[in-house]
Amino acid sequence: MSLTQELISTLTAMQVEAGETDYSKCGYHIGVHLKDDQVRNFAQAMLEKGFYLDFVTAIHVTPQFQIVYQFAKFEEACRVNAKALALDDGSIPTISDIYHGADWHERETHDFYGVSFTGHQDLRTLLLCDEDSDLKPLLKKEEKLLSIEGITRKAVENKDTKAEKTEKTNHSPEQE
């Protein structure tokens, strides 16, 4: 069994939604969707499987923040992208005690978005200075804020609608 399938079956056994993705299109092998209470167990499982933490970040969408965790492996090519929805108050459990490198990534995400990582020992500002700690520079303005659907990859459309779409864009005046 390949590593990808093995990992997917382990995660499915933990009732985590995981599936193989098209690496040539999105740049990772496995896509995972987490509930907020699964984040820590998931991180623990990834550490036991020998993955390293690529990054943690957030995406500002309605209704809640989407928190993105990306992992990869030293021994073979297997990149895992996990997305979790933060709670209504913009918090999510920390993984900084499991992956120590997440400490700074979470602090940075807290700086930029105001996501609070519950259980994090030290959420001081990291990159922003103290005076700007309320700035939250990466929050979207209301008119630009999208819902999760707006940034989700469309399921593979059947070819007719796709061809129609390209035709349409080809004819649009802004193309020139």
Place this chain on the structure above:
Amino acid sequence: MATQTKFDTQDKHRFLLNMGPQHPATHGVLRVVLEMDGEYTMGIDPILGYGHRMQEKMGESKVWPGFYPNTGRMDYVGAMPFNHGYVALIERMAGVTVPERAEYIRVITSELNRISSHLLGIGAYVLDLGAFTPILYAFDDREDILDALEDITGSRLTYCYYRAGGVSKDIDDTFIRRTRAFIENFRTRIPMYNDLVTNNIIFIKRTKDVGIITADMARRYGATGPVLRGSGIAYDIRKSEPYSVYSQFDFDIPTGENGDSLDRYNVRIHEMEQSLRIIEQALDKLPDGPVYEKPKKVKLQPGDCSFSVETARGALTYYLVGDGSETPYKLKIRVPSFSNLSLLREMCEGMLIADLVSAMGSLDLVIPEIDR
């Protein structure tokens, strides 16, 4: 950049020492607050953000080609792979094809840039340890690379050379001649570096068994690049997730054994030799043809996309979320030194301060890259 530090020195024998932000050994504006007990560092708190420019916000506030110049301004010592990651990400998202000659040119210029970055890294590291001469030799060799690259890219450090669909300008015979001459010359210089630095007893005493990083520690912190390979793990994105035309070249991944500062230094020396091999092969095989095909208007389709490349300092990941417009909805830049520096606390606690300078220098940090 927090103004409050973590330490509360109740113990009157202990005192706080500010290393930086303007300190020669931090190579940029990094401040490290140290809790000292005599000459021993008992607590370490790196303070970042003095060079913070909010690159990610800039990425989200202009159309995607507008971010090209920014990519060369994070890691100003090894900017070429930062260019590469961004254009390759757009190419992956939009399915843009790249002419083969352009891919070869990308590999040649990226590897040249890797050598110049390692030369600076090594020179500055040895300078940290008190040896002044080697950096002059390193800069001499580096100058050849910068001159050659300046001719075709127009910049000496902050390159903006790659485009989605190719590169902005073809290389000419002068560049090829210069590069071949450099390879020949540099091969004779490496033994000199070994005589001057690598086998120097003082250098070995200062670096051997200093700042040991174990494989488990590297995994928990996400350390990559020479910092990781010094610990014996042969992880290189050029091999594990081959991008561009790297799969067509024959090269090795040098690794260390103990994970100490000396191993990290040695990995860099050997990587320069491997880069020479790659450049030589690429020049031999360099195909003819165009170097740029202008893509049709690229809209960033809804959905996310990630692209990782191997920079001189480790794994760089661009992660972009599109919303159907030409402006990224979200652009995350995962820089290697950020994760590499985060293990400083665990690596250096309880060390002599002189050893801390040695261990920190061996991480080859570029601060504007960490701060973004």
